[in-house]
Each structure stands twice: as structure tokens, then as C-alpha cells.
Amino acid sequence: MKIATAALLLLVATAASADDERPFVPGGIYDKPFILQVGEGAKFGGYADAQYRYERADGFVSEQSFILERINLFAFAALSERVRLAAELEFEDGGEEVKIELAIVDFEIHQRLTFRAGILLSPLGRFNLTHDSPAQYLVDRPLVSTRLIPTTFSEPGMGFLGAFYPTTNSRVTYEAYLVNGLDDGILSDRTFIPGGKSNFEDNNNHPSFVGRLEVSPFPSGEIAVSAHTGPYNEWEEEGVKIDERRDVTIVTIDGEYRFRSLAFLGEYARDFVDIPEGFVGLFAEKQQGIYLEGRVDFLRGLFKEMPNSFFAGAVRYDYVDFDTDREGDDHTRLTLGLGFRPVPATVFKLDYHYNWLNDRFNIAGREAGVVFGVATYF
């Protein structure tokens, strides 16, 4: 109750800053080029991501392949000052998998309180909210964002979001939703959270919570915590208890800081999974992962024909510990990337990555590869 009162006070008391130029999530759903470029009415856009991969594991070629990683289509409509609609369709694996990645209705009651419903992008870590390939400096997504956080992670749900301006320069945003949550696919042959996503119906008739609180002390930086928690298994059938209830909780901390043509960003995630008794010791109960990335833009307008072009370099450190109770069972990766953007919405990326892997018995393996990717908004 105290918290509710405090929240209400905050809602009334803080000064609203109407002329803030910051998008709600920089690089997020309302910060895509097509929305910003086109005029009235419903707007359409999307992005495509094509790759060539050459990868080797312990001296053997493990993959050499051309891939159309995904094509996404966006639609956006502002039905009124206060009602907005956004949808995104994702085509993966050459169209074999088509997914509604996003389908939301937003009703803005106040700048500090927007109601959102539909299939929403779970605000679990910054990367999940800003994962579009053309926005990224490296071809591959961070390990923590694919192996622990199941990017692209979207779920049916409802809840609220809003922004507060404690001072003229600073901003606090929040998102809080009830969602269907994960299912017991997170435990198949190992603890793997992404295996439990895509639940268009709740498997246990019991919602999960996902929320995020972001503080932006000045326009060039943000820091945030997010969490996703709830039961993942079916433990009741028609009122009869058939199993123990088991929960999964994922917590993340992320941040970004931009300075001139440099940017530093990173994300840490930790998860906690209740494991059925018979599988304790075989499945991980706790996992954690982190990535840290540095980016630099350079040689802007080098080519006369392309005044907006620039080159972009990036380096990323990735680490995921798939079982914090065991020595081993981890994956470390170093990625170096060089990109060229003829226009800001289109990027050619060439990455090299080297991987140090350890299995559950701490037996080492090595993987390395080059990936060339083309990604563009349209």
C-alpha cells in the first residue's frame, strides 16, 4: 500500500518534460527509422538480415553457409493522440517459421501511465528491446541474450509503462506487465530458458511478471534493472495437485553510455530455476551471463557519393556460465567487428569471433569463425 501511495505521489509531483527528445527505449519499438520517416496514417516497414558464416570447431569446419537469418515486417498506426498500435511479424528459417513478434495496443492515459496489451516484447534487459539486426554493430547477438534471455522474447500480456522526469535532464521509465511466462521447455536436455518461450496460451493458468526500471541521469546514458518471474510448470489439473510448483526467475542489469562517436554498453543476467528433485545435479539451478561492448564510428562521409556513410568498429566480450554450481559448463567469446554503413539504416558487417567452451566436466573446446552480414531497415 505504501508503495502504491508513493507511486501515486511521484505521478503527481514530478514535473513532466514534454519536450524530451529521448525515445522511450532508444532503438526500441517506437524508435525505428520507418516510423520517423513516413507521414500520416498507418506506416509499414521492416528489416532484413542476411549472412554468410564460416565457422570451425576444434579444427573442423562446423558451418559454412549462406543464411537469410530473418525478415521482419512492422506496422504502426497512431489511431489518435493517445492510442497507438504496433505489430511486427518475423519470418525465420527461410519462411518456415512465421511468428507474431509484437502486436500491441497502447493507450496513453498520461505520460507517466500508458496501458499496453497484446503480444508484447518482454522488457527483460535492454538487448531484447533493441535487438533489430540493422541497429547492431556485430552480426551475432550477445550470448547472454540468446542462451539465457531468449531474444526475441515476446509474450502475450498486459500492463503499464510510463516516464517520469525528476529533473529537467534526467528521466526514469518503467514497464510492468503480467504475461503468460515460460513453460517446462526450459528443461529438456539441459537448463535452457529459451526452450520455454512462445506460449500463446498459459500452460499453468498462472501469469508471470516482467518489469523494468530504467534511469537515464542525462540524455547520453541509461542504466536499468529488469526481472521476469513466475511458475513454469503445470502443477495442478482441475484443482488436483499433480506436481510441485516450480518457478523461474531471471534478473538483468544493463547500461549504455554514449560519448561523441563512442558507445559502451553491456548487460548482465542471472537466472534461478526450480529443478524437479530427480534432476537436481543434472540440470542447472542457477546460470549467469554478461556481455560488454564498445563501439566507435569513424570516417564519416569518406565517400563523396555517400555523405551520411560511416564505418563502425566494435569489440565485445561475452561470457555465459550455464551452471554456476559447477566448474565448467561455460562459454566465453571475443568478437571483433568492422562495419560500414552507406546510410545509417543499412549496414555491412564483418565479424571475427573466437570461443572458449567448457563442457559439464570442464573438457575444453574451441570454436572460431568469420561472419559477414548485411542488415537493413526498409
Added chain:
Amino acid sequence: MRNLVRYAAPLAMVWLTLVGCDTLFTEQPPAGEDFESPLDGLDPETARMFAKGDENFEHVFSVDEGVGPIFNNMSCGGCHPGDGRGTPNEALVRFSMGTDLVPELGGPQLQDRAIPGSQPETLPPGADRSLRLPPPVFGVGFIEAIPVTTILANADETDTDLDSISGRPNWVTAPDFVPPTEVGGGPGLQLGRFGRKANVSSLIQQVSEAYHQDMGVTSDFLPTENENPQAGGVAVGDDVADPEIPALTVLETVVYVRFLSPPAQGERTDQVKRGEQLFEAAACASCHVPSMKTGPHAIAALNQVDVPLYSDLLLHDMGPGLADNRPDGSADGYEWKTAPLWGTRIIEDFLNGQVFFLHDGRATSIREAIQMHGGEAQPSRDNFMNLSPQEQDDLIAFIESL
């Protein structure tokens, strides 16, 4: 645009150089330095089966794929990491009441894990129990290819040569599903070769039972689910139709372990050579027979070759200290199969820097393992203890070179 072309060319060259470079693109581990490489010269058909078997061996069975209802682990690789031995965490318990395998109480193996909705087994009071560390699985094709007569030639059941050492075979019966054409298959008594007490005569039996008993995965060979009789007859199985895997999967896995090569021996330094002589002199080699020869075999790599396994594959009374007091086939509670010593050199590379020896992994160094030898091996052990510290180190250095 000319600029772009000018930059593209050097970039492409950098990239081509990268692809050609082994250091940047990972190297193959050196040959002979692991337990999971195939024997040389497999024909394409066998190599294909081997590759499938390799995947099977690592495959982790989920509940949806039929693991359980009761089980010990979810994959072969989960107990035999890197195809080597396991740690005491992966060890399993066999139990019985005397020679009675007590199937009505869940014998002869304790499945101490169960899928949700099922109950794991517990050890019945008064049962004879035997804790078994998973042994390495490489080289079993060689063990299978050694003729019965060659193995029996080392047996000395009544100790006629009065050296206190009286190796004897474990005669076991093969289950009906093992074809008589298989080594260890057919009616009558068969020579046991596999398991810590040489309690299994054929690889098909070893592997089918591993699927069935260790993982709760039914196959065409053992199609009926292993239920927990202690659960009081309410057998809640998994939801997967039996058999959960076809015979072919089992056979691929058999081919895989059959054709796994033992690692190469290490450098023969002067110390190693001195140690080897001491190994002979201390009569270790009476049981840890340095080499046996395979018989004629269709696969060249297994055809009439010397197998440096350092075991006679026979049972020995190892004294009360090591006894599990649980009979197994014709082996009694004091007897164990001589553990092969090949591959000792790189055990720790595949066990997170640790080593575990003896049937239950109770010894964490070679020295400890030797000190724990008793029974028939007592005089040999005493020989070792009477060596000078330097000589003991030499002997251990020899074992560590295998």
C-alpha cells in the same frame, strides 16, 4: 565509389588470410591425446555408424524422449565424460541379497532418480550393495577381439604356480537378445569381459542395459520399461511409447564404443623405462598383463594386433578392504576384474584435473590405488611399498606414461 573498391580489396585479402590461419580458426587436438577418436582405417559404412553412435553417446534424453521413469543419468556421456571414466558423482549402485538379484525390490541396480510423478528407488535394508565408478569406454573393441583362449591362458584358478595370484574368468549367461554371432552371445556360459567384475559378456548387452537401466530408455532389445517395484505396483511410467529407441540406435552406439581408439602412450623417458622394469619386478604385470593379442578380425585395426591394455581381464580376490561382499555372476564379493591401465596418462585432462581409481573411485592417486591392493595382490603391493621412494616414483611415472 572508387574509394570503396580501393578499401574492399585489402579487406577481402585480410579475410582470406584469416580463413587460412589455423591458430585463429582453432586447431585439431593432437592425435592420440583423447579417448574419443576412432580407430584408423574404418570403412565408410562403419565410419558412418561410428559418427551416428558418437551423437547417440552424447545425446541427452529428455522426459519427452523417454528418460525414466526411474534412471541414473540422461546420457552415456553424462557418466563417461570424454569417453573416459566418471567421477564418484556419476557412480551407480548395484544391489542384491546374496545371489538373489531381488527384482521385486528393484534390484539389481539402484535407480535413485525419477521423473516428476514417479518415485526413485531406495536401497532396501540388508541389501548387499556395490558402488561402481563408470570405467572408460574406449578400447572395448580390442577387449572384445581377444580370443577366449588367450584370456584363459593367464587364468590360474587354483594357483598352481604358487605365486598367490589365481586369476579366474567370470562365466556368465548372455541374455537371449544377444545374437549368437556376437562375441559373448549364444547359449551356455560365456566369458565375461565388461564391467568391474567382468559381469557382462557382450557389448550389445552392455549398451542395451545402459540405455535400459542407467537411463530408463527402452529399445527393441529391452522393450519393457524398468519400473520401480517399491512404488507399490502403481507404475507411473513416462508418456513415451515403448520401445523408445530402435535396435539400430543401440547398434550404432555399440559400433561407436567398439571402434574407439585408446590414446597413444606417452614418451618413454629413462625414468619410464626404469619404472617399467620395476612394474615387472614387483609382479604387477602378473595381473596387469601388459599386452594380449587379438584374433583374426574383419576390421584391419583389430586384426591380430597387440593390445597394450595392462589387464588380464580376469577376476582376482583383492582382499577385505576392497571387497563389496556382493556376488556378481560367478564373481564373489572379494573379486574384481583387473582394471586396465591404458590411458592413465591423460585421465585428469578429461576429469577437470582430478583422478579417481579403483571400482568405486575411492583412490585419488595412483599411489593410493596401489596401497589399497590386498588379497592376491598383497605380496605385489608389499613389493611396491618396499621400493625406495625414487623407485616408487619411477614405477608411478611408468603408469602415468600409459
